Amino acid sequence: MTDAAERNPDPGEQADEEREDAHLEDIEEGAGCTEIWEHLSEKRDE
Numbered sequence: 150m151t152d153a154a155e156r157n158p159d160p161g162e163q164a165d166e167e168r169e170d171a172h173l174e175d176i177e178e179g180a181g182c183t184e185i186w187e188h189l190s191e192k193r194d195e
Contacts, residue, residue: 176188 172189172192173185176185180188
């Protein structure tokens with residue numbers, strides 16, 4: 150079974166809209182809760 154966030158969308162599935170997880174593009178794979186929280190906090194300040 151695969152979570153929706155882990156599956157690869159079909160090429161045209163989200164062509165016109167932003168991905169739900171696009172705000173996490175700059176976070177390294179394997180980052181923990183603290184790194185994610187800091188990243189989101191920094192983006193909020195901008």
